[in-house]
Amino acid sequence: MSWLVTGGAGYIGSHVVRALRAAGMDTVVLDDLSTGFADFVPDEVPFVEGSLLDADLVARTLRDHSVHGVIHIAGFKYAGVSVQRPLHTYEQNVTTMLVLLRAMREAGVDKFVFSSSAATYGTPSGDQVTEQTPTNPESPYGETKLIGEWLLRDEGTAHGLAHTSLRYFNVVGSGEEALFDTSPHNLFPLVFDMLYRGATPRINGDDYPTPDGTCVRDYVHVSDLAVSHVAAARRLDAGEPVERVYNLGSGSGSSVRQIMDTIREVTGIDFTPEIHPRRAGDPARIVADGDLAARDLDWKMRHSLQEMVASAWSARQAAGDAYPA
Numbered sequence: 001m002s003w004l005v006t007g008g009a010g011y012i013g014s015h016v017v018r019a020l021r022a023a024g025m026d027t028v029v030l031d032d033l034s035t036g037f038a039d040f041v042p043d044e045v046p047f048v049e050g051s052l053l054d055a056d057l058v059a060r061t062l063r064d065h066s067v068h069g070v071i072h073i074a075g076f077k078y079a080g081v082s083v084q085r086p087l088h089t090y091e092q093n094v095t096t097m098l099v100l101l102r103a104m105r106e107a108g109v110d111k112f113v114f115s116s117s118a119a120t121y122g123t124p125s126g127d128q129v130t131e132q133t134p135t136n137p138e139s140p141y142g143e144t145k146l147i148g149e150w151l152l153r154d155e156g157t158a159h160g161l162a163h164t165s166l167r168y169f170n171v172v173g174s175g176e177e178a179l180f181d182t183s184p185h186n187l188f189p190l191v192f193d194m195l196y197r198g199a200t201p202r203i204n205g206d207d208y209p210t211p212d213g214t215c216v217r218d219y220v221h222v223s224d225l226a227v228s229h230v231a232a233a234r235r236l237d238a239g240e241p242v243e244r245v246y247n248l249g250s251g252s253g254s255s256v257r258q259i260m261d262t263i264r265e266v267t268g269i270d271f272t273p274e275i276h277p278r279r280a281g282d283p284a285r286i287v288a289d290g291d292l293a294a295r296d297l298d299w300k301m302r303h304s305l306q307e308m309v310a311s312a313w314s315a316r317q318a319a320g321d322a323y324p325a
Contacts, residue, residue, distance in 0.1 A: 002026040002231055004067045006052060007074030007098070008045075008284050009036030011181040012115065012171055012222055016071060017045060019226035025233065028065040031074065040179055053097035055103060062107040069111030069236060071229055072097070075144075078185045079119055080279040082141035091312040094146035094151075101155050112152060113229055118169035118218065118247070120146040123283035130289045131167075131245050138283055153244060162236050165318070166293075167221055168227065168248040169286055173308040174315035175223035181312065187259060188309070192316040195269050201254050205278030208285075214256035216285040218249045221303035221311070231297040242296065249288025250287060250301050259305075266309040 003020060007013040008029030009096045013036065020027045021042065028046040046065055050057040053072055061067065076082065076092035104112070119142030120135045137143045145167075152163040172188045174180055181189045191201040206213040227247055235242050254262075260273050293299035305310070 001068040001096055002028045002065050004028050004030060004061065004065070004070045006030050006070065006072045007036065009038060009040045009047070011179065011224065013073040014040035014179050015175050015222045016073065016229045017042065017174065019230045019235070021045065023230050025230070028061065028067065030061050035182070048183050050072040050324055051294060052099055055099050058099055058103040059107065062103055062109055067109055069233060070100065070109060071113040071233060072100065073115040077141060079139040079141040080185060080282060082139050086118065086140040089140045089144055093312040094147050097148050097151055100149060105159055110160060113232045113236065114148055114163065114165040116149055116165040116167045117142060117145045118167050118249070118286050118288050120149070120167060121286060124286065128251065128287050128289050129247065131243065131247055131292060149245065164232050164242040165245045166232065166248055167245060167288065168225060169288070170217045170219045170226055171222050172219050173221040173223065173303060175310040177315045177318040180315040180319050187256065188312050189316070191260070192313055195267060195271065196316060200271060200274050201260065202274045202276045204258065204276050204282070206275050210255060210284055211256050212257045215282055216253040216255045216287065217303060218286060218288050219254055219308060220248060220250060220301065221308050224300065224302050228293055228297040228299045235296065243292055246293040246297060247288040247290050247300055249290040251287070251289055253285065253287035254305060262305050262309050266306060267313055
């Protein structure tokens, strides 16, 4: 019996796959390689290349690999771009969820761990969000993640699907030098790529209502995140109770300017970031409380900000010119 990891050839998914393997749990990966890399999938892990929009392929994967649970990480995750591409975002994040859930029900697969997002909260009124904070997404991306949670809730009510959704925001760092974040929209890979190529990093907006005018976010290490995905899967396997939603947050935030300062310190490269306009869909501050996940999902911040930056920079350097431009 295996756990299917959708998006398992991507940055986050590949770390989750390794964490599952380290825990002795059989795993299969389904990924269309639109943003992932086949090399990110360990040789011993079965890999199915294809789209979640292909209902027949999804059904065959569940059947042929004796899947009994799904960790769903695949999706279009660019909040800013989703404002310009709402239909694409809904197709990739909602239509695929419908295809997957229908195939699971028909195959009798009844366990689901969902990679959701703190983008479901939008810009909260308080300094820290909990699972009880009202949701108010400010981008199509955040909306699709919230709809995914609703679909799980309703499928659980109608057909007994055991599920939980993990909300997180900025995932950074690397657990292995061979695994790196290549997102063209995430802060760390953007800054590192510019530094590697001799360009000047940029800050998108310095006029937010925050102490230094730049966005404040939770930054969590990808390996810490992977541990909690495994813990959630184990609880579902054991039939133990889980919350419908968990925040995977640090409880504290760092501003974009603070990140730039830490990158300057860790890399030893002196630079002054350029200031550019805000990106659409970016709320000023999101910092999440992770107490519930700490109670149930072995969630903890095992890495400092300096360690997050250092591991990510090491992976970027190891990639060298092979890093996708």
